Amino acid sequence: MSALRKTLLLHPAAKPVLFALCLLPLAWLVYAAIADQLGANPAEALIRRTGDWTLRGLCLTLAITPLRQWTGLHALARLRRMLGLFTFFYGCLHFTCYSWLDQGFELDVIARDIAKRPFILVGFSAWLLMVPLAATSFNRAIKALGPQRWQALHRAVYGTALLALLHFFWMRAAKHNFAEWSVYAAVLGVLLGWRAWRAWAPSGRRPARAA
Template sequence: MLSRGRRFLLTRAAWWWVLCVGLWPLLGLVVLTVQDGLGANPAEYLIRATGDWTLRGLCLGLAITPLRAQLGWPELARYRRMLGLLTYLYACLHLACYVLFDMGLDVREIVLDVLKRPFIWLGASAWLLLSVMAATSFNRAVRWLGGARWQALHRVVYAVALLAVLHFWWMRAAKSNFNEVLVYAVILGALLAWRLQRAWQRRRQRAAKRTSV
């Protein structure tokens, strides 16, 4: 028999609750913008806030599989796509705030800024990879690519996480503020280590089966 928590995860109410929680930070930013509460530098505030929520979304999305395995709650998997798309939404907002508010949609200035500050192209690379993942996150794409190729493609999320942390670290380096970066790096490192350990255990199990045959 399923526990109460697992039964709740299967309900439509739980799906809407997770969606509302995911959109709550965006609503908060909209309210602050309307109320002129973004401080002396609104562009910097919005860029930083949307970037922070992108990194948090990456951490939560990558935590789904370990939590599902450790808790024995396969129902958590149904929220992985939603978390991925919410993360992509905040990544798009992060890029839009930079392009519109910080650079004034000046293509020449954006190109010069990318050449002058390499952490910008690190972030842009992460966004492009996320775009590929978002475009192939739907059932039709899974059927078109095939399960094995789709899974291999979506493992690029670890490259996205690495690029995002490097982008964040390089940006903070100018201000010598590494505390937040360290937190994200530790979380993502632990999640990656769990995945690598799991893959190694599976290889040992397959090798043991072949040896016993």
């Protein structure tokens, strides 16, 4: 079974299939908007759902390395870049929906809103942290920066995940609804906790392969 999974992950169709799967949330949102299935407040639904998919994308991207270690399916690594770029894509959609549907692309209004509301500032900061990660996600950038500096830069994804989680927490706090947030917090807690253990565990207790 493990050999079959590895073969499927290495198959030339693996990336096109993942690409199509990552576009499904966008396809559903476009269909729902056209079919008037986004509820009483379509603008709010689009803003929130694109934000949800950004947070889910962060969870999936951060899950790749632990899954590689736990399952031995190291071919999973070839899917991480695409997941990361789609996470940034949905983050851009989230920010665009907010800027357009909530603020009418009024730059001065957007700037004041970011400065005035902490949860917007935190979300905007999370998006800003993703910009250099997406811009340097290609092989040419790795060669230009060098592997060590590139890895140091891309550790900013941990800060992005925590800021996104805080952004989601503050958004839910207005309605005292933390059930969904608790799921994301638990998932990210496991993923980031595992990385912290890898970084600080005594060398004799670490698994053989580095994260």
